[in-house]
Amino acid sequence: MARIEAVLNSIDANLEASRERLFDLLRIPSVSTDPAFTQHCARAANWLAEQLKGLGYSADVRPTPGHPIVVGHAQAKRKDAPHVLFYGHYDVQPPDPLELWESDPFAPRLAAGKDGQEIVARGASDDKGQLMTFIEACRAFEANGGLPCHVTFLFEGEEETGSPSLPGFLAEHKEELSQAGLALVCDTSMWNAHTPAITVMLRGLAQEEVIIRGPSHDLHSGMFGGPVPNPIHILGKIVGELHDDAGQVTLPGFYDGVPELPEAVAEQWRKLEFNESEFLSSLGLTCAAGETGRSVIEKIWARPTCDVNGIVGGYTGRGAKTVLPAQASAKFSFRLVGAQDAKSVLESFRNFVRARLPADAQVEFLNHGASNALQLPFGSEALSRAQRALTEEWDKEAVLAGCGGSIPIVGAFKRDLDMDALMIGFALDDDRIHSPNEKYSWTSFHKGARSWVRILDALAA
Amino acid sequence: MARIEAVLNSIDANLEASRERLFDLLRIPSVSTDPAFTQHCARAANWLAEQLKGLGYSADVRPTPGHPIVVGHAQAKRKDAPHVLFYGHYDVQPPDPLELWESDPFAPRLAAGKDGQEIVARGASDDKGQLMTFIEACRAFEANGGLPCHVTFLFEGEEETGSPSLPGFLAEHKEELSQAGLALVCDTSMWNAHTPAITVMLRGLAQEEVIIRGPSHDLHSGMFGGPVPNPIHILGKIVGELHDDAGQVTLPGFYDGVPELPEAVAEQWRKLEFNESEFLSSLGLTCAAGETGRSVIEKIWARPTCDVNGIVGGYTGRGAKTVLPAQASAKFSFRLVGAQDAKSVLESFRNFVRARLPADAQVEFLNHGASNALQLPFGSEALSRAQRALTEEWDKEAVLAGCGGSIPIVGAFKRDLDMDALMIGFALDDDRIHSPNEKYSWTSFHKGARSWVRILDALAA
Numbered sequence: 001m002a003r004i005e006a007v008l009n010s011i012d013a014n015l016e017a018s019r020e021r022l023f024d025l026l027r028i029p030s031v032s033t034d035p036a037f038t039q040h041c042a043r044a045a046n047w048l049a050e051q052l053k054g055l056g057y058s059a060d061v062r063p064t065p066g067h068p069i070v071v072g073h074a075q076a077k078r079k080d081a082p083h084v085l086f087y088g089h090y091d092v093q094p095p096d097p098l099e100l101w102e103s104d105p106f107a108p109r110l111a112a113g114k115d116g117q118e119i120v121a122r123g124a125s126d127d128k129g130q131l132m133t134f135i136e137a138c139r140a141f142e143a144n145g146g147l148p149c150h151v152t153f154l155f156e157g158e159e160e161t162g163s164p165s166l167p168g169f170l171a172e173h174k175e176e177l178s179q180a181g182l183a184l185v186c187d188t189s190m191w192n193a194h195t196p197a198i199t200v201m202l203r204g205l206a207q208e209e210v211i212i213r214g215p216s217h218d219l220h221s222g223m224f225g226g227p228v229p230n231p232i233h234i235l236g237k238i239v240g241e242l243h244d245d246a247g248q249v250t251l252p253g254f255y256d257g258v259p260e261l262p263e264a265v266a267e268q269w270r271k272l273e274f275n276e277s278e279f280l281s282s283l284g285l286t287c288a289a290g291e292t293g294r295s296v297i298e299k300i301w302a303r304p305t306c307d308v309n310g311i312v313g314g315y316t317g318r319g320a321k322t323v324l325p326a327q328a329s330a331k332f333s334f335r336l337v338g339a340q341d342a343k344s345v346l347e348s349f350r351n352f353v354r355a356r357l358p359a360d361a362q363v364e365f366l367n368h369g370a371s372n373a374l375q376l377p378f379g380s381e382a383l384s385r386a387q388r389a390l391t392e393e394w395d396k397e398a399v400l401a402g403c404g405g406s407i408p409i410v411g412a413f414k415r416d417l418d419m420d421a422l423m424i425g426f427a428l429d430d431d432r433i434h435s436p437n438e439k440y441s442w443t444s445f446h447k448g449a450r451s452w453v454r455i456l457d458a459l460a461a
Numbered sequence: 462m463a464r465i466e467a468v469l470n471s472i473d474a475n476l477e478a479s480r481e482r483l484f485d486l487l488r489i490p491s492v493s494t495d496p497a498f499t500q501h502c503a504r505a506a507n508w509l510a511e512q513l514k515g516l517g518y519s520a521d522v523r524p525t526p527g528h529p530i531v532v533g534h535a536q537a538k539r540k541d542a543p544h545v546l547f548y549g550h551y552d553v554q555p556p557d558p559l560e561l562w563e564s565d566p567f568a569p570r571l572a573a574g575k576d577g578q579e580i581v582a583r584g585a586s587d588d589k590g591q592l593m594t595f596i597e598a599c600r601a602f603e604a605n606g607g608l609p610c611h612v613t614f615l616f617e618g619e620e621e622t623g624s625p626s627l628p629g630f631l632a633e634h635k636e637e638l639s640q641a642g643l644a645l646v647c648d649t650s651m652w653n654a655h656t657p658a659i660t661v662m663l664r665g666l667a668q669e670e671v672i673i674r675g676p677s678h679d680l681h682s683g684m685f686g687g688p689v690p691n692p693i694h695i696l697g698k699i700v701g702e703l704h705d706d707a708g709q710v711t712l713p714g715f716y717d718g719v720p721e722l723p724e725a726v727a728e729q730w731r732k733l734e735f736n737e738s739e740f741l742s743s744l745g746l747t748c749a750a751g752e753t754g755r756s757v758i759e760k761i762w763a764r765p766t767c768d769v770n771g772i773v774g775g776y777t778g779r780g781a782k783t784v785l786p787a788q789a790s791a792k793f794s795f796r797l798v799g800a801q802d803a804k805s806v807l808e809s810f811r812n813f814v815r816a817r818l819p820a821d822a823q824v825e826f827l828n829h830g831a832s833n834a835l836q837l838p839f840g841s842e843a844l845s846r847a848q849r850a851l852t853e854e855w856d857k858e859a860v861l862a863g864c865g866g867s868i869p870i871v872g873a874f875k876r877d878l879d880m881d882a883l884m885i886g887f888a889l890d891d892d893r894i895h896s897p898n899e900k901y902s903w904t905s906f907h908k909g910a911r912s913w914v915r916i917l918d919a920l921a922a
Contacts, residue, residue, distance in 0.1 A: 222796060283680065307785060
């Protein structure tokens, strides 16, 4: 107990130097999508490797088909300590539109905000500020006798462009990277400015485009309307029958593997400060659609969905055209939870579509991906320890949150390294990531570093 | 009987001169849509007025906001003779693409075709050749004691651009034009090269665009999918529920006013040389869709339909995008028959849509027109006489045909002049109207003129 207080004090005492280091990193315009910034991405990678080396760790900058990946290794003072892999990314989104920034996006500054001081710069929140909370935690340990866990560092530079090189890199360095037993990912948000969160559920995503074809060419609806199958009607029937009146998806077997929430988690979610009316109102809505009997949070975090993301067929310009189209198409996506199997869902969907094809209609399926949900076991020891550590630092119970979307790299850790991930981040929903005047709360940065001190200590206890 | 033989003989004896006159008209490039040809439209109108004057009729070229309309009047030898209005149009489609013509589109020529000699030129079939069959019939009467009917001639020059000036013109000259009791329109086809047809049914058309709105803006389907109403789903349900399993439209009251065919007509249609398989095969189909228990011809000519002509919503580019769209829209059209009321159908449709809107969904309707079907009474005396006259000339029973589409000018005659129309034309389905190498069968031209002699004679009998 004495030692961890010393480490935490070290964070507090060296805040100004920590800020200087973060600002140095923020000054590097490491925009990954624009080739004009390639050398700046390399600079950011080198800067990070130097930081790790400065702490006495091994570190190198490894080339990939895209931007380099930094890998570092640090030993705990105890040989038998647990081994974690920390992931962050050094690349950022382009700062455009520049004219909407109140200051140079790559000239970081402190400004007053509604939750106190804020660091304003491109990448302040996504993900340089978050990444540096962890490095500063390690630095504080090194000044006080060393790390409680072995740590492998993995910093990539292509997260904002879909991490194209990461899966190949994980496969190539599987043996080296798999020495860690748990991934720590710092790229998510708190529940609110006062309440930390661990994201333990990510919905999976299965996407399939359906093209329905009828007559061999577009026809005049007067001269031919009546005996000709209309692909838009067929598609409409498919779309219309995918949900029942209770908002449930009608695909056979769709709910196989969909778990009910543990009561403790359900209870925590019920108590969250969350105003459904305000949330819906911000979307122009007055009441929640979807499955009856489920809260909005449950629907987004823990329930599967089926949505049509796009549909097109026939004439879509202004006015009217009397055409019977030869084809119509729609893009379907399924958000998956728990143990739902993406491949089985798509199989069931394709059968559902085929069963609704009248004579002479043909269907073509185009797959756009299929990934299962990721769920950290609620009973995991690491999760409990991290939750307690966060609760201690913030004096508020850390929320075990879901995330309606997917975070591909977490899927890659699970798939390629068979490694679970604790997603812990200190961003706030109003951080304006990807937008002008991106910011990171000073409290997030300060208490984020302190949080990692507590978490690493708890994991090794 | 003796006199009509003389008139018919006069047609036969003067064929070469008739051809010369038609070729003169075909040489005028009266393309209505292209301002570069405006003076040629005027030339064609003047040429027609001169033809009528040459026959001793009154005729003048009247200006409109667009191209001029020719009006002529001819007296029958008997004061109490019936009075008909003959409609044709002197304008033509542009000849493009010119490189696909085997000869100059405005240098008419005779060529050998599968049904005998053909007149090849832009406008040969649509509508100059058809129009001239009637003038040549009048000429033959004038050479043999005069017309059996009073005739008002109405030749417009904007049919190919949607007849924008015609309704105003009809309204302005209603008293003058309404002296006729029946319109004769020569702008349609025969059943086949040997079988004449009178088009007695035109389907009506009601068109309504539906825009469904859900959330106030596009949303990420991961971050928001579940509690948000998806406009594409709502639209899909509407489209999917518009037809039942028997192919019938489910709108309440939709079939009010839909008549069953008189048995004689049904019997004639059953006996038509029409190969459903070949017809469907030309559309890439193997069996007919739509209402069960109805023939293809009945479905197109005499049954109402509901079709979606276009639908669009969300992301429609390549690949996938996880968007919950704020809106989706579709263009619906209803083909109407018999006494169906277009306004009532649209009213029922809008109620049908509103009944399927969940909470928070809004709908906007955009009307794109509503016209009832046109049907010449099957028991009409003029129809029986014209049918007998055609049957006599062609030695094949004239088909009482329907037309799945609409012919706006016939609707204008009914609406603005309260005048029924007999649609009789001698075009063939393979005349390549609007396409390169347009042609008109020499037999159509020759026997077409003879047919009008018999029809005018029969109407006056």
